[in-house]
Every structure is written in structure tokens, then in C-alpha cells.
Amino acid sequence: MRILLKLIVGLMVFIGLLIGMSLLPPIANPAIKYANQRLLSSDHYLALSVYRYYANFGNANAINNLGVAYYRGLGVKRDKEHAVKFFQRATDKGSIQGRYNLVLTMENRFKTDKSIVEKQIKLLEANVAAGDIHSHVLYARRLYFVNRDEFVPNRE
Numbered sequence: 001m002r003i004l005l006k007l008i009v010g011l012m013v014f015i016g017l018l019i020g021m022s023l024l025p026p027i028a029n030p031a032i033k034y035a036n037q038r039l040l041s042s043d044h045y046l047a048l049s050v051y052r053y054y055a056n057f058g059n060a061n062a063i064n065n066l067g068v069a070y071y072r073g074l075g076v077k078r079d080k081e082h083a084v085k086f087f088q089r090a091t092d093k094g095s096i097q098g099r100y101n102l103v104l105t106m107e108n109r110f111k112t113d114k115s116i117v118e119k120q121i122k123l124l125e126a127n128v129a130a131g132d133i134h135s136h137v138l139y140a141r142r143l144y145f146v147n148r149d150e151f152v153p154n155r156e
Contacts, residue, residue: 032061039065044075060093067101080105091123096132099123103138117142 035050048069054062067086070079084105090098103120107113120142127135 029061032059032065036065039069039074044069048075058093060090060095060098063093064090064095064098064101067098071101071105096127096130096135099127100132100135100138103135 031050032054035047038044038050039047048066051062051066051069055066063086067083067090068074070076070086071083072078084102087098087102087105091102103123106120107116121139124135124139124142128139
């Protein structure tokens with residue numbers, strides 16, 4: 001009787017572990033790196049499948065990479081609006097690349113509306129604080145054509 005009870009309890013623990021493991025998000029970095037390689041070698045279907053899988057688990061890199069695929073038309077129809085939605089989702093998850101790409105998709109002309117420039121500068125400031133060098137360069141470009149004192153408080 002004791003052996004049967006131990007067997008049943010052990011089986012229940014094993015089933016619980018299987019269920020629990022299937023609910024946890026898998027480790028994404030190696031798979032996303034592999035998908036990036038596949039995307040560069042024109043295997044778009046595999047790369048997009050991996051990105052979609054991990055995006056469902058909320059992985060910011062996968063969400064950002066889906067945005068890049070839609071923005072460039074890699075394996076999907078080119079759709080800037082859809083790409084911006086992915087970049088915004090990645091930004092909401094805290095992705096530095098997502099914020100950078102979101103800024104790149106915004107209007108970037110000499111007579112750009114002041115509210116758009118303010119939003120770009122605010123997004124870039126978060127990346128600059130995180131030490132992203134590409135954002136430093138883009139931040140300097142945005143500030144070059146505006147009255148810096150309007151957007152950036154005096155930092156002495």
C-alpha cells in the first residue's frame with residue numbers, strides 16, 4: 001500500500017512539473033540569435049516563426065525583430081504601421097533597440113512638428129542613460145536642429 005501511495009504521489013509531482021514547465025517561457029537568447037542568422041541568410045520563414053513564438057511570451061528582442069521584419073519587408077509584406085506597433089510593444093517592454101527603431105520610424109525632416117521632436121528626444125534620453133552609442137549619435141542629431149534649451153533642462 002505504501003509503495004502504491006509513493007508511486008501515485010511521485011506521478012502527481014512529475015505531472016505537475018511537466019505542466020509547470022510548459023507554462024514557463026523558454027530561454028530565448030540562443031534561439032533568437034540563431035533566427036537572426038537565418039534571417040540574414042534569407043530563411044525568413046524559420047526566423048519569423050521563432051520571433052513569433054518568443055513574442056507570444058513577451059520577449060522584447062523577438063518583438064523588436066518582428067518590427068524590423070515588417071519595416072524592411074523580410075518574409076512579410078512591408079508594412080510601416082505594423083512595424084511601429086511592434087516597436088512600441090518592444091519599447092513598452094524596455095527594449096533599447098525597440099526605442100531606437102521607434103525613433104527612426106518617426107518623421108525626420110527639418111520642419112518636423114515640435115511634439116514629435118520632443119517625443120523622439122524623450123525616447124532617446126532613456127537610451128542615452130543606458131549607454132547606447134547609436135542613440136547618443138541620433139540624440140545629438142535631433143538636438144542640433146532645435147533650440148536645445150527648450151527640450152533639455154540646464155544640466156550644470
